[in-house]
Amino acid sequence: MATADPRLRSRAQQQQPAPVAPPPPPPPPAETTPAMGLDGSGDAPESSGTSSDDSFKLKFCTVCASNQNRSMEAHLQLATAQLPTISFGTGSLVRLPGPTINQPNVYNFNSTTYEAIHKELADQNTQLYTQNGLLNMIGRNLNIKKYPERFQDWMPGKPRLDHKGDQGYHGTESGVVDVIFTCEERCFDAVLEDLHNKGGRMNRPVHVLNVDIKDNHEEARVGGQAILDLALSLNNAASEERKARGETGWDRGSGGARQGFDEKVPEIVAAWQERWPTLPALWSLAWF
Template sequence: MAIKREDIKIACICLSNQNRSMEAHAQMLRRGMKRVWSYGTGYHVKLPGMSIDQPNVYSFGTPYAAIAADLERKNKDFYSQIGLLDLVRRNAKIKTAPEQFQQLEIVDFDLIFTFEERVYEQVILQLETKPPVAMKQCHIINVETRDDATEAVKGGEFAALMAEAMLRSNDLDDEIYQIISSFQQRPAAPFLLHHISFV
């Protein structure tokens, strides 16, 4: 049975629910998609620090506003200059705090966009360990995206455009392969992976 367009639920997932997943989340919201959520699959939320060997580490659930306040306290000028404060403040306008995908008791999405192959594999593994509740197909699509601000914008836009095409589909489960293939053939398209799980 075809999924009604207005019922399609979308998740955007990266490691820390800070950069790539939140950029895609923001771009989808700007395009009028209402049923969008975002998550991370890491053990902790890791953000750049003042040196490579000293990242800023937070627990999932730590409010973005609290993360921003902590970064300001540590070195406001430095974290403003590298764009991290702007990123965290942007996130705070979208939702309260980063969330960990593995903490979800029930997964009920039609589309899941990941932005790194290991995250894609973590999501698939997590779905395979949960008994299906809705018994519906969930399409997991990896849009391989480097974890920096510029590439996150490109990856987020690509995922949002794909989501728009999928929302226009009359039968997503039947037409998704054609949609993915058409996007993979675009110039400079990121590497795409697709997997179906039942949720």
């Protein structure tokens, strides 16, 4: 597992049938019921538990290339488990499959809403994008938050007060997280490089963990379950450290409890890897 301080070295640069009337986007789900996933299941995501409303909660971030499939499935599962969660993509643009491999659908981050993407694809070819699962995926996404966001445009520590409608919003208002989950190695590299470039001005530690997930509907669902399992393990360890050593300095990323938690993370990841041996993991400590 990677252990180098990203502030001390740079990472490498990353890398026709006539359409029928389009269906309307699905309505928002009840707060305790997640939107239907890409596998067609309306059941709540499987997990090893949830974080109760009155307990301490780590703050999480999920990241994939376009903030569409893997990061959004993980975002949904973490938020459904009552964990504070935000999500991003690391690509230069949002890219989704088009009518051919050479004709992707391309959108801007931070401004093009999931609702607008859903409408455009439904207008373009409802049958095609229903068959390949894109409309289901984007219908799920628009019930989680308003639009895909780019990690490199995020300013850690800037309040996220305009995201009150996002699932997992409560606890993320300050714009700081404790753990970042990426879903493939190139996103892991991009996140570490961007944090290095931002200079760690807050001098606050953040654990960056990559869970390698194939970019398809079923693997995203399973990967989301694995990320939730790891998140709950990390959250339990943080809660135990705070109870044993007190909360002093935690919000600044310092103090005995925070140090004890940081030291436990590698062994928690190792134990998780034994439970999920088919999902290779990487870990690094970085700074905001």
